[in-house]
Amino acid sequence: MRLGRSSSGRGEFRPVYHPAGLDDALRAALDDLLVGRWMATRTLLARTGDDLALRTSRSQVLGVGAARSAVVQVWLDEEPHSVDARMIRARVATHRAVQAARRRLPGAAQLEDEARALCHEAAEAAWDPVPWICLLTLAQLDAGQRRPEHRELPPETLLQRGPWGLLNEAVKRDQYNREAFHRMLQLSTQHGGSHAYALDFARWVGSWAPAGSPLLVLPLYAHAEHYLNERKRGRGDALVHRQWSREDILRDTLRAMDGWLERSDPATRSQLDLNYLAHALSAAGQHSDARLVFEALGPYATELPWAYVTDDPERSDLATAEFLRARALALRNT
Numbered sequence: 001m002r003l004g005r006s007s008s009g010r011g012e013f014r015p016v017y018h019p020a021g022l023d024d025a026l027r028a029a030l031d032d033l034l035v036g037r038w039m040a041t042r043t044l045l046a047r048t049g050d051d052l053a054l055r056t057s058r059s060q061v062l063g064v065g066a067a068r069s070a071v072v073q074v075w076l077d078e079e080p081h082s083v084d085a086r087m088i089r090a091r092v093a094t095h096r097a098v099q100a101a102r103r104r105l106p107g108a109a110q111l112e113d114e115a116r117a118l119c120h121e122a123a124e125a126a127w128d129p130v131p132w133i134c135l136l137t138l139a140q141l142d143a144g145q146r147r148p149e150h151r152e153l154p155p156e157t158l159l160q161r162g163p164w165g166l167l168n169e170a171v172k173r174d175q176y177n178r179e180a181f182h183r184m185l186q187l188s189t190q191h192g193g194s195h196a197y198a199l200d201f202a203r204w205v206g207s208w209a210p211a212g213s214p215l216l217v218l219p220l221y222a223h224a225e226h227y228l229n230e231r232k233r234g235r236g237d238a239l240v241h242r243q244w245s246r247e248d249i250l251r252d253t254l255r256a257m258d259g260w261l262e263r264s265d266p267a268t269r270s271q272l273d274l275n276y277l278a279h280a281l282s283a284a285g286q287h288s289d290a291r292l293v294f295e296a297l298g299p300y301a302t303e304l305p306w307a308y309v310t311d312d313p314e315r316s317d318l319a320t321a322e323f324l325r326a327r328a329l330a331l332r333n334t
Contacts, residue, residue, distance in 0.1 A: 015301035015323060019061045021271030022300060026058050033065045038075040038085075041066075045084040052129055052174035057270065059130050060179060063091025067099075083125045090115070090122040094134040101141045112141055129173035129180065132166055136183040139163045140190055158200045162187055178214045178270065181205050185218060195226040206255065212263040217273045219252040220280045224305040228313070244283035253280040257289050266296065275302045275323075282326035283309075290330035 020027035025044055032040040041062055048055050066072045072092050075085045093115035100108035116138055123131035145151040145161070152164040162184065170180040188198045202219040209215035227243055243249060256277050261269075274297045281290035303319040306326075310318035 013299075013324070013327070015320060016299040017301060017303070019064065021302075022267075022269065022298065023058065026061060029058075030061060030065050033062060033071060034068065036069055036071050036074070038071050041088070042075065042079075042082070042084060045088075050127075052127075053177060053268065055128070056130055056133060056174065056177055056179050059087060059091055063088055063095055067092045067095045083122075083128070086118075086122045087125070087128060087130050090119045090131050090134045093118045094137050098137060098141065112138060123169075127173060129170040129177055132170040132173070133177070133180050133183060136163055136166045136170065136180060136187075139166065139183075140187055143190065156204060159204065160188060160197050160201075176209060176213050176215055181215055181218060182221070185221060189225065195222065195229065198222040198225065203252070206252070209259075211259050212265075214260060214264070214268075214270060214273050216260040217256045217277060220256060220276045223249050223252065223280070224276060224308055228308045231308070244280055245285065249280075250284050250286075253277070253284055253286070254289075257281065257286075257293075261293060261296065269296065271297065271300045272302050272304070274300075276305055278330075279305045279309075279326065282330060287330045287333040290326065294327045294330050 018027060020030050025047075029040040029044040032038075044058065044062075045055065048058060066088055072085060072089050076082065076089060079085055093111070097108065097111040097115040100111045116135065119131045119134045119138070122128070122134075125131075139147075139150045139162075142150045149165055150163045151161045154160060154162065154164055167180055167184055170177050174180070185198060185201055188201045189195070199219065199222045202222040205215050205218050209218075223243070230243075244253070260273070261277060274293055278290055278293040278297065281287070281293060301320070301323045303316055306322040307313040307316070307319035310322055312318055
């Protein structure tokens with residue numbers, strides 16, 4: 001987790017990288033959590049209340065931060081029946097299981113089993129979508145779809161088998177939950193799927209997502225992943241971004257701009273969604289609209305998707321340079 005850079009104070013813009021992004025209250029709680037203090041996290045989640053979309057996004061960031069230490073266990077030792085502490089523990093266990101599997105560490109399978117058990121324990125809070133989202137996250141570790149709940153029939157013929165029941169449990173609690181559908185998008189290409197499957201899923205979601213919903217940005221993630229895969233195969237053009245000017249992709253981009261950005265509460269916007277939209281608009285030459293997105297971002301940036309169009313996606317400095325280039329062009333051409 002790279003907590004960032006700041007503006008220089010001399011007129012030279014420097015982006016800030018922080019997982020909390022535009023959420024100031026989350027930033028304060030996370031900073032405390034990273035040094036082993038959990039009280040601010042408890043207070044933040046209590047104040048988040050029944051805003052389940054916000055609970056989901058905040059707990060996602062807090063879970064990654066808490067996975068660095070035993071701070072959640074300290075919290076549970078003090079408050080063993082805390083619903084919020086159990087939920088964060090499920091987040092932590094899920095993150096650790098996924099990381100262990102990716103690194104092929106010894107004991108990864110055991111961590112996965114433990115995480116799944118803790119998710120079900122957290123799901124005893126029947127109103128909370130987060131444990132079900134954690135179970136959706138763990139589904140990516142079942143590459144062969146051995147578990148029956150990971151290969152259920154889809155609601156539409158163009159879609160793939162997958163953990164639709166787990167998704168349903170999440171959306172029963174929070175109908176347009178951003179992370180739940182992003183987890184399904186990730187899975188749509190993992191089990192032998194193609195860009196077409198991912199795009200079918202993203203556009204299916206976008207066909208019924210309401211105005212103001214971040215789900216309208218989902219197709220841009222599918223397009224960005226396709227672009228990266230094409231580059232890896234030697235078929236992409238990192239300089240011109242030609243695909244972003246295609247009529248169908250531009251239509252998805254402008255729909256996200258008109259349907260989400262212009263109709264959403266600024267306090268609810270994900271910095272990652274804003275970066276994906278800013279990139280798509282910039283790559284398509286829609287600099288006037290891109291300027292509005294960069295202004296909404298303020299000082300904040302994320303490495304993705306900017307890293308995808310650099311010569312080396314692993315180099316964060318190149319991602320920053322691409323972000324700054326696009327931002328400067330948007331501000332200069334309007």
